[in-house]
Amino acid sequence: MRLLQDGITRQANLRPHATAIVFQQQRMSYGVLEEESNRLARCLRERGCQRGDRVAIMLPKSPVALVAMFATLKADAIYVPIDPAVPATRVQRILHKSGARWMVAAGAGQRLLNEVLADSCLGPQLHLIWLDAVIPANFRVTSCITPQEIASCSSAPIAYENGVDDPAHILFTSGSTGEPKGVVITHANVGHFVDWGIRYFDITAEDRNSGQTPLHFDLSTFDIYGTLTAGAELHLVPPETHLLPHKLATFIRDSKLTQWFSVPSILNYLAKFDAVQERDFPHMKRVLWCGEVLPTPALIYWMKKVPHVTFTNLYGPTEATIASSYYTVRRCPATEDEPIPIGTPCTGEALIVLDKALQPLPSGEIGDLYIAGVGLSPAYWEDKEKTAAAFVRNPRAYERYERLYKTGDLASIGEDGLFYFHGRADFQIKSRGYRIELGGIEAALNALGMLVEVAVVAVTTDSFEGTVICCAYVTSTEHKVTAVMLRGQLSKHLPAYMLPTRWQEFPVLPKNVNGKIDRRQLKEAFERREGLRMEESRKKGTEG
Numbered sequence: 001m002r003l004l005q006d007g008i009t010r011q012a013n014l015r016p017h018a019t020a021i022v023f024q025q026q027r028m029s030y031g032v033l034e035e036e037s038n039r040l041a042r043c044l045r046e047r048g049c050q051r052g053d054r055v056a057i058m059l060p061k062s063p064v065a066l067v068a069m070f071a072t073l074k075a076d077a078i079y080v081p082i083d084p085a086v087p088a089t090r091v092q093r094i095l096h097k098s099g100a101r102w103m104v105a106a107g108a109g110q111r112l113l114n115e116v117l118a119d120s121c122l123g124p125q126l127h128l129i130w131l132d133a134v135i136p137a138n139f140r141v142t143s144c145i146t147p148q149e150i151a152s153c154s155s156a157p158i159a160y161e162n163g164v165d166d167p168a169h170i171l172f173t174s175g176s177t178g179e180p181k182g183v184v185i186t187h188a189n190v191g192h193f194v195d196w197g198i199r200y201f202d203i204t205a206e207d208r209n210s211g212q213t214p215l216h217f218d219l220s221t222f223d224i225y226g227t228l229t230a231g232a233e234l235h236l237v238p239p240e241t242h243l244l245p246h247k248l249a250t251f252i253r254d255s256k257l258t259q260w261f262s263v264p265s266i267l268n269y270l271a272k273f274d275a276v277q278e279r280d281f282p283h284m285k286r287v288l289w290c291g292e293v294l295p296t297p298a299l300i301y302w303m304k305k306v307p308h309v310t311f312t313n314l315y316g317p318t319e320a321t322i323a324s325s326y327y328t329v330r331r332c333p334a335t336e337d338e339p340i341p342i343g344t345p346c347t348g349e350a351l352i353v354l355d356k357a358l359q360p361l362p363s364g365e366i367g368d369l370y371i372a373g374v375g376l377s378p379a380y381w382e383d384k385e386k387t388a389a390a391f392v393r394n395p396r397a398y399e400r401y402e403r404l405y406k407t408g409d410l411a412s413i414g415e416d417g418l419f420y421f422h423g424r425a426d427f428q429i430k431s432r433g434y435r436i437e438l439g440g441i442e443a444a445l446n447a448l449g450m451l452v453e454v455a456v457v458a459v460t461t462d463s464f465e466g467t468v469i470c471c472a473y474v475t476s477t478e479h480k481v482t483a484v485m486l487r488g489q490l491s492k493h494l495p496a497y498m499l500p501t502r503w504q505e506f507p508v509l510p511k512n513v514n515g516k517i518d519r520r521q522l523k524e525a526f527e528r529r530e531g532l533r534m535e536e537s538r539k540k541g542t543e544g
């Protein structure tokens with residue numbers, strides 16, 4: 001097993017002029033990627049970055065962002081990718097929780113960075129790596145590394161101290177209390193899946209793979225390390241094309257992609273707008289998806305449009321590193337309601353369906369899904385309580401896995417021996433590939449101090465989102481609050497993908513016999529509204 005940066009170094013030594021990363025009109029070779037990351041790693045070391053330090057990377061997906069990631073690893077540090085589109089308050093919470101002493105940023109993030117640094121506790125401890133030539137004068141930071149300083153450093157290889165069991169990065173997901181949870185991922189966690197994926201999908205230096213998901217999303221980990229370790233080309237998808245299906249299809253054609261990997265909502269979106277032509281994407285070998293359920297009608301659409309492509313469903317939460325199981329679809333589904341399995345465990349992984357007493361269930365019975373094996377995160381960052389609750393000791397002493405991760409998903413084993421997904425067991429949902437704790441949204445709404453009561457539920461729709469977040473709320477008679485006001489205030493604290501898209505004011509929220517909010521009633525109310533919305537849309541389409 002190797003460190004994650006070793007694969008790029010190997011390719012740079014073998015094929016320095018081969019293209020590693022393509023983004024818009026920019027191409028970066030393996031040799032340049034190696035040299036630039038060496039320079040930044042050396043600069044970090046010389047400035048005092050120590051083994052195990054956390055380096056926050058607040059950059060949009062780009063070649064320079066990947067340079068920063070590899071440089072962090074080469075400096076024996078841990079990178080913390082941060083979405084530059086999230087509110088400053090969330091960035092501040094992540095910085096506080098991770099204890100990051102270093103941050104990489106550039107011009108596009110200047111405004112956000114100024115808001116983040118308004119926290120007087122952050123500025124004095126933060127060392128900034130500013131990658132634009134012009135440095136704003138008003139940054140309140142301890143020190144600032146400039147591009148000129150980085151360029152003056154040697155590009156020679158740098159020695160590492162880290163081993164494969166050391167953390168490579170920390171990925172922050174939404175927590176049920178509204179506080180982000182930091183999932184620690186080691187070099188070995190990623191390396192095991194990358195090795196399996198390269199072998200199973202036969203990824204070679206001739207491949208041209210997509211880089212569709214953002215850097216703070218764990219799917220991007222396979223895009224980056226799976227592609228670059230194999231010496232292939234990584235084509236970063238411009239963010240402006242994501243919601244423009246025909247432009248996205250054009251991007252796939254023009255890039256001559258051989259592999260597409262994304263959340264299902266993107267595939268569903270392309271299908272809804274009929275953006276794929278007959279026998280389209282002639283260079284494409286495989287389409288992979290992960291993060292949520294791909295509607296079977298969308299899969300049928302794709303399999304009929306591009307019959308030369310293989311389709312693989314991957315399953316796995318962030319805590320188990322990228323994916324833990326796979327299923328390559330053998331034939332086009334016969335009906336639109338045919339379920340697609342999450343398949344069989346990847347090498348070194350185990351999926352286990354247990355009852356509430358942690359006893360295994362027979363085939364056909366639905367229970368709690370647990371994961372074990374080489375992909376399991378060692379812990380949530382500096383949170384022993386959450387770690388102990390989610391990562392439990394295996395009660396079956398005869399099994400070789402010591403730890404199990406409780407996914408919160410429901411599953412069963414079919415008569416065919418394959419695993420099938422049956423939804424969430426709690427209030428956590430998947431929407432557009434993001435894992436979202438509805439309780440975290442409620443916590444943020446309650447923290448606004450504008451509502452008497454609030455509850456957040458999720459409803460499945462036929463729209464692009466797949467699953468929409470719905471907010472039911474009660475306001476006081478003294479202070480009238482609108483949905484527009486609530487959304488505006490909430491957007492200051494939560495990323496866009498966590499904001500409810502359906503809002504409804506109630507005189508009082510329904511309660512069950514125990515006096516608790518009856519979420520089932522609320523969900524049914526939103527489902528009725530959604531049905532009426534879709535019916536009105538169909539009528540307008542018919543009249544048009």
